[in-house]
Amino acid sequence: MTLIKCPECGHKVPEHAISCPKCGCLLARERRGDDEPPEAKDPGLRGLSLFLWFLLFLAIPFAAVILSSSLYYAWREKYPKCAGQINMLGFVVFGIHCVAAFAL
Numbered sequence: 001m002t003l004i005k006c007p008e009c010g011h012k013v014p015e016h017a018i019s020c021p022k023c024g025c026l027l028a029r030e031r032r033g034d035d036e037p038p039e040a041k042d043p044g045l046r047g048l049s050l051f052l053w054f055l056l057f058l059a060i061p062f063a064a065v066i067l068s069s070s071l072y073y074a075w076r077e078k079y080p081k082c083a084g085q086i087n088m089l090g091f092v093v094f095g096i097h098c099v100a101a102f103a104l
């Protein structure tokens, strides 16, 4: 049995204990898997999903900017990384459309 030190009183408690038997403080946060790094919740858009959004935006000129802005506002609270990416993607595609419009 592995013993860990209570962060409050320093009492040795079993690793799987939920609270310290001496001072009663909760040790739950010491257990693995409880606090996920923020990266796990918001890994950002990667690879294929980013490419699919790019294709979708490319397929709908002008509406892409509106859609990407809407998604940005919808996502920025929960998924700031995804929101930033989708916003940038919208403007990149807008830029491509502008260049294409001038070229034709």
Ligand SMILES: [Zn+2]
Pocket (backbone or CB within 6 Å): 006, 007, 008, 009, 010, 011, 020, 021, 022, 023, 024, 025
């Ligand atoms: Zn304690």
